[in-house]
Amino acid sequence: MAGALGVGPGVLALLLLWAMALLLGMALARAGRARVAALPVVLGAAALTAALLLFPREGESPAPASAEEIVDSFFIGRFVLLAVMSLVFLGCLFLLLIYHLMEPVYAKPLHSS
Structure with a gap:
């Protein structure tokens, strides 16, 4: 049973799950006080994916092999x-940590009257 684009419904469900998690996570990350809530959204999507x-849904025993096996x-x-791709992703996370999360916040000068 093939869904859209030649993939099954499980792949489409995972795609929809991560698209919604990404959109909700980005929206929460932009919010002021709800920024911390973006992490549980991603962790929940990861748990649901796992x-x-x-x-x-299928049984544990594989279907009998036909004469032509796909290799x-x-x-x-x-x-x-x-x-x-995993190394590039880890490198991007490292650069995000260095340049965005650990960016110094400089104090504004006080004006004396």
């Missing part, structure tokens, strides 16, 4: 791409 991935011949390339 629950959806760890408890599949992923680009597995190594995908793994290398995932590793590079």
